[in-house]
Amino acid sequence: MTRAAVLGAGSWGTAFAKVLVDAGNDVTLWARRDELATRINAEHRNEDYLPGVELPAELVATHDPVAAVRDADLVAIAIPSQTLRENLAVWAADLPADATLVSLMKGVELGSTKRMSEVIVEVAGVPADRVAVVSGPNLALEIAQRHPTATVVACADDTRAIEVQKLCGTPYFRPYTNTDVIGCELGGAVKNVIALACGIAQGMRFGDNTLASIITRGLAETARLGERLGADPVTFAGLAGLGDLVATCNSPLSRNRSFGERLGRGESLDQAQEATHGQVAEGVKSCRGVLELARHHDIDVPITAAVEAVCFRGLTPAQMLELLMSRSMKSES
Numbered sequence: 540m541t542r543a544a545v546l547g548a549g550s551w552g553t554a555f556a557k558v559l560v561d562a563g564n565d566v567t568l569w570a571r572r573d574e575l576a577t578r579i580n581a582e583h584r585n586e587d588y589l590p591g592v593e594l595p596a597e598l599v600a601t602h603d604p605v606a607a608v609r610d611a612d613l614v615a616i617a618i619p620s621q622t623l624r625e626n627l628a629v630w631a632a633d634l635p636a637d638a639t640l641v642s643l644m645k646g647v648e649l650g651s652t653k654r655m656s657e658v659i660v661e662v663a664g665v666p667a668d669r670v671a672v673v674s675g676p677n678l679a680l681e682i683a684q685r686h687p688t689a690t691v692v693a694c695a696d697d698t699r700a701i702e703v704q705k706l707c708g709t710p711y712f713r714p715y716t717n718t719d720v721i722g723c724e725l726g727g728a729v730k731n732v733i734a735l736a737c738g739i740a741q742g743m744r745f746g747d748n749t750l751a752s753i754i755t756r757g758l759a760e761t762a763r764l765g766e767r768l769g770a771d772p773v774t775f776a777g778l779a780g781l782g783d784l785v786a787t788c789n790s791p792l793s794r795n796r797s798f799g800e801r802l803g804r805g806e807s808l809d810q811a812q813e814a815t816h817g818q819v820a821e822g823v824k825s826c827r828g829v830l831e832l833a834r835h836h837d838i839d840v841p842i843t844a845a846v847e848a849v850c851f852r853g854l855t856p857a858q859m860l861e862l863l864m865s866r867s868m869k870s871e872s
């Protein structure tokens with residue numbers, strides 16, 4: 540039996556740990572709070588993050604990261620992107636030498652503008668082909684409820700991607716492989732920002748045409764930036780691109796879309812933040828990282844820039860829509 544560790548017992552870490560148990564692995568879940576680990580072991584539930592979901596009795600939770608990763612063949616990480624560097628610096632020395640490290644996170648690091656797999660390579664001191672990324676239309680609660688879902692396992696080493704694919708495939712969770720790590724990761728990080736924009740439009744009570752326009756033009760700016768960074772443009776038409784955008788931008792379960800909706804209704808950043816009850820809306824931080832990255836490569840990302848301006852520069856949602864609609868006319872491509 541394969542030993543797997545999942546570091547982070549929030550919505551996605553817990554749901555992915557459940558997937559790994561259902562796929563037949565021996566899984567330990569690390570929780571930041573000792574009290575949560577104890578509760579998961581006693582009640583087989585994680586109500587704050589996955590309400591109403593019964594977790595498998597075989598899933599073991601611990602507050603001790605060393606115990607969590609001991610002898611693990613696969614170590615998956617699901618914590619807020621901006622905390623990865625500091626946490627991994629503590630965990631790195633105890634990671635088993637040959638384990639595959641899997642990023643479940645969707646963000647861009649502020650300051651360095653690095654993708655999460657790049658941060659893992661740097662901080663854990665491992666070769667890039669030992670790091671895989673899982674990304675796609677993967678709303679945690681739906682997966683925990685076993686709704687049929689597809690995803691992508693991206694790794695520069697195709698053989699390793701296939702191994703991870705086998706380890707996390709279940710009758711309700713269908714992973715495809717891809718060697719385009721840049722495209723898959725960027726798709727996941729930028730869609731959070733586009734989902735904020737969709738939420739803002741939703742909060743302003745605009746309809747489906749507006750949503751579809753933001754989704755499609757959001758995909759265009761993601762692909763434009765991705766191509767410049769070396770991604771395969773085809774990836775953006777796949778699960779980690781279009782698939783994730785459609786799911787996140789349309790779902791009331793998305794924290795990013797809900798956060799945007801509050802901004803669109805006129806709430807402040809602090810008010811919207813408070814309403815997340817500590818859960819992460821990655822797009823709020825990543826919009827700055829993505830914008831920095833795009834500017835560094837001289838790529839135009841108007842929706843990302845507009846979202847960043849609403850979050851941090853006092854632009855109102857009405858001004859944001861006006862700004863986007865009054866840009867100079869151009870060809871679609």
Ligand SMILES: NC(=O)c1ccc[n+]([C@@H]2O[C@H](COP(=O)([O-])OP(=O)(O)OC[C@H]3O[C@@H](n4cnc5c(N)ncnc54)[C@H](O)[C@@H]3O)[C@@H](O)[C@H]2O)c1
Pocket residue numbers: 547548549550551552553570571572588617618619620622626643644645646677678679680817818819821
């Ligand atoms: N929730 C989803 O549906 C989903 C799906 C796919 C990917 N993701 C991505 O997975 C990552 C984790 O998201 P989530 O949904 O599990 O978030 P979450 O907010 O539900 O949980 C985050 C977890 O990280 C812990 N945490 C918070 N601050 C921390 C810190 N400073 N150090 C260590 N741990 C800390 C929390 O205690 C919690 O257990 C994000 O990058 C997100 O974009 C989420």
Ligand SMILES: O=P(O)(O)OC[C@H](O)CO
Pocket residue numbers: 645675676677678679731734783786787792793794795796819820821
């Ligand atoms: O709830 P969100 O907005 O973080 O989105 C969750 C997942 O990334 C959807 O694939």
